Amino acid sequence: MTIAPERPSGTTPQPRAGGAAASGPNGAVLAGRDVTARVRSGRDASVDAVRAVLLVAVVALHAMMVGVSVGAGGPVLQNALEHQAWFAPVSWIVQVMPLFFVIGGFASITQWRGLRARGVSPASYVRGRIDRLVRPALALVAVVGAVLLGLAMVGMPAELVATAGFRIGQPLWFLGVYILCSALVPLMVAAHERARVAAPGLLLAAVVAVDVARMSSGVEAIGFLNLLFVWLLVQQFGFWLADGLVDTLAPRAKAGVIVAAITALLALTAGPYPADMFVNLNPPTVCLVLLGAAQLMVFSLLRGRISVLAERERVRRAIDGLGKRGMTVYIWHMPVLIALAAALLIVNAATGIALPEPLSAEWWSSRAMWLLLVGVAVAPAVSLFARFERGRRSGSAALPTSRSVALDALLGAGGVAVVLIAGFGPLPATAALTMLGIALLGSGRIGAALRAGWAARPTTTSSTRMTQARPAGDARALADS
Template identity: 35%
Template sequence: MGFSARDLAAATPATRDRYVDLLRVASLAVVVLGHWLMAAVTPDGQVGNLLAVVPGLQVLTWALQVMPVFFFVGGFSHALAHRSRPRYAEFLRARLQRLLRPTMVFIGVWGALALVLQLLGADGGLTGVALRLVTQPLWFIGIYLAMVAFTPPLLRLHGRYGWGAFAGLAAGAVAVDALRFAAGVPYVEFLNFALVWLAVHQLGFLRADGMIRRPALLAGAGLLGAVALVAFGPYPLSMVGMPGEKVSNMAPPTLALLCHGLWLVGAVELLKGPGARFTARARVWRGVVAANGIAMTAFLWHLTAMLGVYGALLALGVRLPEPATAGWWAQVPLRIAAAALLTGLLVAVFRRFESPVPPGPATAAGGPSPASGRGDSPPASLAALGITLALLGVLGLSMTGFGGLLEGHTATLIAIRVSAPVAVAMTVAGWVLVEGTTFRRSR
């Protein structure tokens, strides 16, 4: 049985934090818009990065790199969800169903398409670029899976130490960067994929318990820290990855990105009052509910839509202007409108795999809603193995892409070489283990 946005909005309890839902939708929307703007496709079909063409625009990433806000919202969501579902396996399945189902469909569709294209020899040019690029946003899914997996133990640490648990993760991130840049220890930087993002996630626990009482101090300290690190340290200006750079603030995450996350979290907390009043409007809340119901599907398919627009233009013989020229900027609104339209069409096709349920008091805002199905949960050990396989598979696929399937193309995941088929197999196996043995839909 499906539920309309109006039904879901009407079923919202008064205790729900609607501002958190708004932050979830808004942060993903900014990420999507940023990807569309940064794509700089040349007249011969090569895909570059606008921030590399116009380095002066990199300062905009200090406002537009909002993934920390999404992970902060995820921490808030997971804290509430785990307290209503303390069993590990049940918590995992409830958190991940709306995340993994649309992801598995995306992987299946693109995997089959990539194989057909390569068998037909049609995987060159922009098509080949697309096969490599469309899976890149899956890194976010992998990190989010890790956050779900670590929620129970980190929530216990939060309950015991409060801000001390966050400080421990932040101190770990400081130590990693010191070992990386001062001592030259190899591979240690990859630890910050966990430490930096889990520290931001931990801030969501603090918000859930009303412990962020001085957001202005948090924002100011984060902003000053980020400015100092970029000005005097080995950190680049851009808060997103740049092609060819020796040091990236994103991959792996750095202490500068953690400070950036602090200032963003403080900033959105300062806007909590106006945001709550805004989402209290019935029409606005219906829009937020509707957008939350398709947010993950839109995120998964937005690069497909963007590359589809560029591919159609090239196929029709439309000569693309050189990136960052006056003609290129003049086309930006039209290209974004076309990408939004195509994304909407893809969402209409695949949204059924991201079905929302009526929000209740235990439904945590800002993350995938608890599943509407009930059934026997798998043992906690199998659930833990399942989420580990799924997150490694998704991260691996984000790095390999779907190009070169028949040639056995591989990429390095931390220190291990993985191929797309192996990554897909791990993701499927993990998903099956998390789902458990039985499942029935409840109305």
Template identity: 35%
Template sequence: MRRLRQLAERTPAGRERYVDLLRALAIVMVVLGHWGITVIGYDRAGRPTGHSALGDLPWAWPLTWVAQVMPVFFLVGGYANAASLTARRSRGGDATGWLIDRSARLVRPTTALLVVLVVGAAVAHLRGADPTEIRTVVWFATIPLWFLVAYLVVVPLTPPMYALHRRFGLVVPLVLVGLVALGDLGRILGPAGLATGNYLFGWLAVHQLGFAWYDARSPTNPPRRRLPTSRRTGAVLLAVGLVVLVLLTVVGPYPVAMLNVPGARLDNAAPPSLALLAVATAQLGLILLLQAPARRWLRRSGPWQAVIAVNSVVLTVFLWHLTAAVLLIGLLDALGVLPTPRVGSAAWWAWRVPWLLALAVVLAALVAVFGPIEARTRRHGDTTARGRRRTALAVAGYAGVVAGLLLNSLTRKAAPEPLGLPTPALLAYLAGAGVLRLLRSGWGSRG
């Protein structure tokens, strides 16, 4: 508590605390959403299994317009990345140094998760566990890495995309929205492969709005680069986003749910669709409407200390929240007390509160152990020399990390993997993470 109080007191006057609050709220809502809609049962072999309850609760689909908060995370990410990149350059640093520094906060907690999962899988394999069962458990625990793949692609694109923003402003996200629309046509009319780019274009569009929000802090910036942040703008964005969303989902061909529904023809989030971007527009409007009271509230020491505490381990919370579910399910099953009520029944609803509380306890224990890996990450000054080789190595490091995580996500759940992760995915990830770690230590700075 004393350290939190000191951090709160040392907060620069110009820091946008509202952005930190939004990041913390977004991740907490993701965690609670995943936990809350999980349905636990047993398969034909008598093993615990889980799936989403959304397929059985169609009345809850409109609630996902609020529960789907990944656009908020990318919006905040755009703001934070623009702010940190600008600050680095103002101190005489370069984009490559910023990129290497940024990798620490993202890659170190991820590496901790993967190493623990692989070690656990290896121990289970040595004790005779079925490689298919090992893979199923690890696959479930690594579901959060789907999102991290997208963000780890967006981060190294920040320097060139921010340069485009400074040149063309809000035209850039408009073009990206057009590309998303083109991809959606491919999904609806064919060929479906045309929508693959939406994984990048959709999240980049929201990330670019974060740049515009950051540039709105300076009235000297050209209007095309600034996001209007008045309450009137917020009301307009909220209304337009909701109207377009209703037209696309109720009248048009898009699903109402913004999260994956088993068996649905389209998934609005994988890849991001126009409907999801309409949700992002409405959410941005709501964010602008609430910014004034939120900023007043965050001037108080207590709320701001809580935001600091969550943000210091926010990625750890996100990465480990499904591992917490795996551990709790395994424990309750081993004790023979795992409840499996029918989804939507009174017993299922009654089980939600103790289920969430028990998961929170398990996750708190995991964060206590692994949170310091993220919380103690320190930014380093730009002490290494500039050079093309260093830039190439940084890009290669990110590419290895992304390739490893992507290959793991694309590998089927029932694949027989003794280590839980596909070996090529594990090697690619560790190679990329190793390169980034060496660069942070100063290796490769010459030449």
């Protein structure tokens, strides 16, 4: 993501000297490439820093959730923190996904405005975002699907393989939703610029309506509409932050928003909503919107101090390194965690060394070493697979169309949804790879290539076939007629 410094409302970030410019009003030079990589506007140190911290926090939290043990029925892989009453209040602090989308909204609006100022079309912008997000997902599905298939073939229990695939796929909901939110950025920015309050107001109404419909009908599937409404709304908070609207509030007003949001959360969770913010994630509810508003204000209050710390040279280098590999860290840390859990089971089987029972005193005392081990193991995996996040798409003279990139975004999100719902078995993995592959190559390019191939095929008309089949005299007669 490209981050721009704070600026007055309604302005666009100016490109640095020497930046590549698009050719023509539609940005034809940038068509078919990862155009988002072509803008190098100034970066906001506080936003970059918070994004890096949130990424580390997510990895650490998921590491803490890994519970591996050996029960009477064999190996057990579980979420150690699930259904723990004490974790509900803790989740109000460690549920950071709303702030992730706020930061993503800040990055997206500044990036899109910079590209728009250079003449890049909305379709070209979306094409670039799809390239950046789908490529690492394609690599993940291919590698994980192949590894799990191999493990099943060598005799690993099918239930354990399925559990591993389920746990690996769980965090991918973020990628699928983020693909859709990124694809809608040009439309959502246009709505924001026309109606900075009304646009999020309508989204909030949609979120509440979905919650009410789900709870009153008992049909949980209705709630998954909020995978789009909730996160598009929280993304709009990032637009406010980028425009400086949040910074116009006095510290007392920001504190008031925090208190109001927490008070509303207390009221809602005392009623029909669960107190655990991770339960509120599936499906997303209005509670996450309130949590996002509170997190936005906390960040705004601390932003100056964060910027000072983030400008230190060593800190800056660490932040930049994580920023360039953010999606790789996110999607690959869970396979690494599952691999480490499998290694513990292998050591247990080979040596007889007992594994501590999850949440026991011994288990808690080993968490520091476990987190260190996770960090050491994630680093080489990220180094190996980061190339897929940094890679560039081959150039194309054809401009993408709105219809083709809309289809590509749906295919990209759909491919992620397939493994999220059905796992990494041979059939769902193949379906997901097909969908992700089409999204990456571009349905428009594939369609154009197929049409070109069809047009270039050797054609044999019925008249020609008749001429070839008839004797010469018949052919002359046909020609005369």
